[in-house]
Amino acid sequence: MTLQERESSAGSPITGGRNKNPILRLEKLDKIFGGLHAVKQVSLEVPEQAIFGLIGPNGAGKTTLFNVITGVYKPDGGRVWFDGVDISGEPPARIAARCVARTFQNIRLFRAMTVEENVMVAGHHLHQSSVLAAMFRTRAHAEDEARLTKRARELLDVMGLGEHARAVAGSLPYGSQRRLEIARALMLKPKLLLLDEPAAGMNSQEAGELQRQIRFLRDQMGLTIVLVEHNMAVVMSVCETVHVVDHGETIAEGSPERVKKDPAVLAAYLGKSSEAGS
């Protein structure tokens, strides 16, 4: 399926996409590391084709939440529902094959490989020809490779990396590496895209470009996006709903404007303890 076909199958986004059934639902999720209760009874619902922000101070458990959703960690309690299916505890590769893609906070590219190869790796489940076909370079294999290369190039163009396709991934500047991670995640043909601090290390111009790209992914490609981000300008401008966690617990959820004024959120961010505030 090309990008264009995908666009048409995404229905009429923006208006038509909202308020459908939740594509992702967390139900009283718990994750405990020894004595640390990293995620405590977190429940949330992400509607289809939403841009959903997940924020909180450092160490609040946002990345842990991502790791539980994508199967890197098994939850110690509660459930993860994706598209109506209980995926809690499934291994990462299976969850990814269900079209849940992610990026990593501490960039995890395949550094020694080229930009294009990085993206193509994520097309493994789209590749149909067998290992023998690859060894003997059959026509079916050549067609598969051509299809993957074409799609990888399209996605690199979407993320503005088209001209670097042949460069070694580890040699890209930081901001480009973050965008490459998104391009690679898109190769999975995700329904749900989890972005872990995509704007970290970007200057304001790059961050602005990123906001445009995130909206493009939702509006034109029909994705649902969950975003962990510390850059509040980005969060406030792209997210429709923001969910705030602190010490592993939900402390607020709502529109960016509402959350910004929430006393619990202010307390968490300005360092006041909740006891002192009450």
Place this chain on the structure above:
Amino acid sequence: MRLARRLAVVVALGLTLYGVQLLLSGGVIEYVQRIILLAGINIILAVGLNLISGTTGQFSIGHAGFMAVGAYGAAFFGTQLAPGIAGALGAGAAADALTFNLALVIGAVLAGLAGLLVGAPSLRLRGDYLAVVTLGFGEIIRILFNNAQFLGAATGYFGDSPAGLPPYTNFFWVYAWAIAIVVMIRNLTFSQTGRSLSAIREDEIAAEAMATPTTRLKVLAFSLSAAAAGVAGGLFAHMQSGVRPEDFRFDKSIDMIVMIIIGGLGSISGAVVGGIFLAVSLELMRDLQQYRLVLYALLLIVIMLVRPAGLFGSRELSDVLRARFSRAPSAGSGVAK
């Protein structure tokens, strides 16, 4: 069209190999011929091991075990099949060739199955743990052969005839198999599967998050690598008239690792060069007698100091040539300024 062109290439290669074979058997002493054969066998071993240790980044120090499975498998089934095939085709070169290649394929399949058996449970481990487990399995395989009465136990297996296994192995077959295996592994490496294997080496967690079936692919690469070692074993067995358990000790596995590290981990060209290097270097120093092992060790140390990533690094011959040719004009323009 595509098929016709490929067939033409195969026929041309076959004729070339056969021509060289005739030249060698007429013009070169047997000692040199043997080194050339060993170099070919080393190429198969190194390129095979490189698939799992270089491309996929999973260290195996037990590959001598898989070479042993291939050697014993090919020797045993070759001996069993020979009379039947000779009966059907009439004794002669055609029957020998068929028996030999069938035996090699059986050896490769058995070694591949052994790889599957060893790899499936152990490839969930990483790094040092995997290395130790493969080392253990390699030794277990050798000790099994050491005690298998019907395969001659510690004395080794020499087939049915008093002269030992028939000397099927020659330049033509060694290099035909070497070229076939190098081409197949190269094709696999530069395909989606190969990219996924490299991704596992680079970052296994990210590979999993991209829906890569990491365990399945690692086991696949491990079995293919073991199967290549099996072919090398079968060729080796029919070069020396018999198979002995002590030919497949732990140091044989180390030799294979030296080949791919000297050549450059992850580089197929490097593995080829490393395989040849190991076969030739020790022989070139034969005049130095007892000092040659000292010099050999020194040579390895010097190579690692001068080129820590191996002769080729992770690059291929084609990359090196391309870099050279694209550098030439830019150097010229520098002069023009």
